[in-house]
Amino acid sequence: MPTSSPPPAVTETRNTMEISIRNVRKTFAAFPALAGVDLDIASGELIALLGPSGSGKTTLLRALAGLEPIDAGQIKFGSADATNLSVQDRRVGFVFQHYALFKHMTVEDNIGFGLSVRKGKDKPNAAAIRQRAQELLELVQLGGLGKRYPSQLSGGQKQRVALARALAIEPRVLLLDEPFGALDAKVRKDLRRWLRELHDKTGVTTVFVTHDQEEALELADRVVVMNRGRIEQVGTTAEVYEQPATPFVFDFLGSVNRFQGEIQGSQLKINGLSLRTDSALSGRVEVYVRPHDLRLVEASSPGLPASVLGVQRTGPIVRASARLDHDGALVEVELSHLDPLASALVPGAALRLLPAVYGLFPPGDRASPGTLPDVVANAVPEQRGDRARG
Numbered sequence: 001m002p003t004s005s006p007p008p009a010v011t012e013t014r015n016t017m018e019i020s021i022r023n024v025r026k027t028f029a030a031f032p033a034l035a036g037v038d039l040d041i042a043s044g045e046l047i048a049l050l051g052p053s054g055s056g057k058t059t060l061l062r063a064l065a066g067l068e069p070i071d072a073g074q075i076k077f078g079s080a081d082a083t084n085l086s087v088q089d090r091r092v093g094f095v096f097q098h099y100a101l102f103k104h105m106t107v108e109d110n111i112g113f114g115l116s117v118r119k120g121k122d123k124p125n126a127a128a129i130r131q132r133a134q135e136l137l138e139l140v141q142l143g144g145l146g147k148r149y150p151s152q153l154s155g156g157q158k159q160r161v162a163l164a165r166a167l168a169i170e171p172r173v174l175l176l177d178e179p180f181g182a183l184d185a186k187v188r189k190d191l192r193r194w195l196r197e198l199h200d201k202t203g204v205t206t207v208f209v210t211h212d213q214e215e216a217l218e219l220a221d222r223v224v225v226m227n228r229g230r231i232e233q234v235g236t237t238a239e240v241y242e243q244p245a246t247p248f249v250f251d252f253l254g255s256v257n258r259f260q261g262e263i264q265g266s267q268l269k270i271n272g273l274s275l276r277t278d279s280a281l282s283g284r285v286e287v288y289v290r291p292h293d294l295r296l297v298e299a300s301s302p303g304l305p306a307s308v309l310g311v312q313r314t315g316p317i318v319r320a321s322a323r324l325d326h327d328g329a330l331v332e333v334e335l336s337h338l339d340p341l342a343s344a345l346v347p348g349a350a351l352r353l354l355p356a357v358y359g360l361f362p363p364g365d366r367a368s369p370g371t372l373p374d375v376v377a378n379a380v381p382e383q384r385g386d387r388a389r390g
Contacts, residue, residue, distance in 0.1 A: 017078040017172050017205060018043045019064065024073035026059055026229075033059040034070070035229035046199050046206045048216035051226035052252070057209045058177055060226070064207060065175050066090050077172060090173070093166030093204075097178040099158045101150040107161050108133045108146035114169040136164040140198070156187040163195075167202065176208035180215065188212075192219055213253050217241060225249050247361050250288045257294065257331045259287040261360070270355070271326035273304055279360055286361045291319070291334040293357040296341045303352030306331065311345050313337065320345040322353070 019041040026034040034056050041047050049057035062068035064075060066087040075083050082090055101110050109116075112129040124132070137143050140160040150158055159179060166174060179195070180188040196219055199206055210216050216223050217237040225232045225240055225248075233245040244250035261270045262284050268277040270287055279285075297303045305325040312319045320333045333353065335342045344351065 019173065019205065019207075020074075020076040021060075021064075022074045022076075024060070024063060024075065025071045026056075026063065026068065027071055032229045034063070034073075037073070037229075037231055039224060039231060039234065041205060041207065043205055044203045046196075046219065046221045047208070048220035048223045049207060049209045049226060050211070050213065050216040050223050050252075052211060054228075055226040056229040057211075057224075057226045059229075061175050061177055061207060061209050064173065065092050065094050067094075091169065091171055092173045092175055093169060093171035095159075095162045095166050095174070095176040095179050097181045099150070099162045101158060101161060101165075103150055105149070106146060107137070107142070107148050107150070107153070110150070110161055111136055111146075111164045111168050113165060132168055133164075136168055139167075139201070140164045141194070154187075155183045156191055159183065159191060160194075163198070167204070171204060174204045174206040176206065178209055178211070180212075181210075188215070195219065217253075225252065227252075244359060247286070247288065247359075250359050250361075255291050255332055257289045257291060259289065259329070259355075261285045261287040263360075268360070271304055271324060273302055273354075275355070277360070281360055281362065284363050286363055287355065288359040288361065289355045289357070291332040293355065294331065294333050295354045295356045296333070296335070296344060297352045297354045299350075299352055301352060301354070303354045306351045306353055308345055308347055308349045308351060310347055318342045318345055322351060 019039075021037055021039040021041075024034050024037045025032070037056070037060060049060060051057045059068055063070050066082075066085060066089075070083065073083070074081060077090065102113065105113065108130065111133040115124050115129045115132060118124075133146060134143075137146055140163060142157060142160055142164070145153070145157070150161070153161065163176075163179075180191055183191065192215060208219070217240075220237060222234060222236055223240045224234050227248050233240055233249045235243070235245075240249060241253050244253065250256055259270050261268055263269075263277060263279055263282050266276060266278065268275040268279065268285070268287070306322040307325065309321045309323055309330075316337050318335050318337050318339075320335075322331050322333060323329070324331060331353070333345065333351075335345065
């Protein structure tokens with residue numbers, strides 16, 4: 001794991017810059033991989049491109065690298081138009097999921113490869129390349145392994161070598177495509193912490209692609225949630241999770257229970273339960289509630305009657321599936337194993353559930369971008385006379 005020792009000189013911020021993406025479009029056959037993407041990335045920022053397969057996140061990363069020509073739009077690095085620049089002229093470091101290390105080269109030679117193939121006055125001498133490789137080996141905490149070959153390294157060590165190789169050319173931008181996807185869960189978690197510390201030391205503008213919500217929320221300064229070639233939401237990790245801008249974001253970032261509701265004046269009706277709301281919506285709405293935001297309440301309190309179908313303990317979390325008495329809909333409930341009410345989650349038990357935090361959306365296509373939520377509210381039963389707080 002990362003140490004607290006002072007980083008070597010190579011960790012000083014170099015050549016970082018902001019990125020501007022304007023109306024970028026890319027179509028494969030009749031499939032719009034990128035359908036008019038606009039995004040600004042600040043210098044030194046660590047951005048996660050998050051989305052399901054086919055959302056366009058890898059296509060956008062490859063477009064930034066110059067590996068995928070775009071059909072329309074503009075990409076700028078700083079004030080310079082990089083749209084038509086070659087891969088070499090963009091000066092980006094690219095890290096692939098499966099390392100792409102040269103098996104016949106030592107670790108040291110792999111790291112120095114990008115410098116060794118430079119031409120003319122831009123090519124350092126052999127001694128300078130070796131020194132750079134050794135500095136980077138220390139930076140990625142692999143000092144002393146420079147003479148090994150990739151076959152003699154673990155998966156986590158190979159990925160660190162790949163990162164060191166990308167940093168060797170002093171990139172203006174660092175791009176990572178599912179960098180930890182081929183590693184087991186424990187190694188991924190360790191490397192995520194390490195990458196965050198490495199980024200804080202180097203300050204290189206970094207964009208990484210992932211489909212792992214936990215990875216994106218733990219690592220990134222901001223998260224870009226993509227779907228169907230478009231950006232659904234850009235925000236800090238707290239913003240995209242706590243204030244999802246579309247039904248897709250709400251659904252993609254964790255499990256969601258969906259209820260059919262109706263707003264009548266200042267009341268939200270869900271299966272006979274009335275909650276106070278200051279929503280500007282009226283009529284039928286879709287109510288999104290995460291499993292840990294369904295509270296268990298006493299039998300005499302307002303709530304949604306339900307029966308427990310099954311219970312699963314995963315580490316500190318107790319998860320229960322339940323069926324609503326009113327319409328037979330299935331819902332999920334999550335409690336901490338330390339919660340005194342967790343003992344009530346047994347198959348066959350009768351429950352009353354209160355949505356404590358929810359999102360309201362107009363009815364329609366849950367996956368369509370551009371539909372803004374009316375509220376994400378702390379719910380209070382209407383009978384108490386309190387207003388929901390947004």
